[in-house]
Amino acid sequence: MTTRTSVTVQLRLHAFPYIGSRPLDSFQPSHIRNWLSELERALPMSSYRRVIFASVSAVLAAAADDALLTKNPCKARTVQAPKPTSPRVRPNAHSRCGPRSPIDTARCRTLEAAVASGKAKFSAFPKMRSTTRRDGCTSRTKSK
DSSP states (O other), X not given: OOHHHHHHHHIIIIIXXXXXXXXXXXXXXXXXXXXXXXXXXXXXXXXXXXXXXXXXXXXXHHHHHTTSSSSOGGGSTTOOOOOOOOOSOOOOOGGGSOOOOHHHHXXXXXXXXXXXXXXXXXXXXXXXXXXXXXXXXXXXXEOO
């Protein structure tokens, strides 16, 4: 599915039924706020609402660029884009990272030295798995 097709579907299913056949130059921020509240009731997923809001905002920005609107009502201070939901997976904090045993630390250092020198690829050690989390904490564990 192309971007143009997905935006067309989003507008047809989620914007036009709520916004209606109002003339383009009559859009006000209050119309967008009302539409967002209706959209929130209809779509529980915040991520999809954000995509739809971005598509509508892009269309209205193009209309403003073409002088069909004085300004984009989605960019008004009183209109707030749907907030992102919290991620499903939360990485452990550094305080929750347990200490490694001295044997594991020595194995990891040997492995890192071999990979860094170019003498071995990390894939040559299938029994070790490296995991780097968003907070920068790297752990290497034995694979099952």
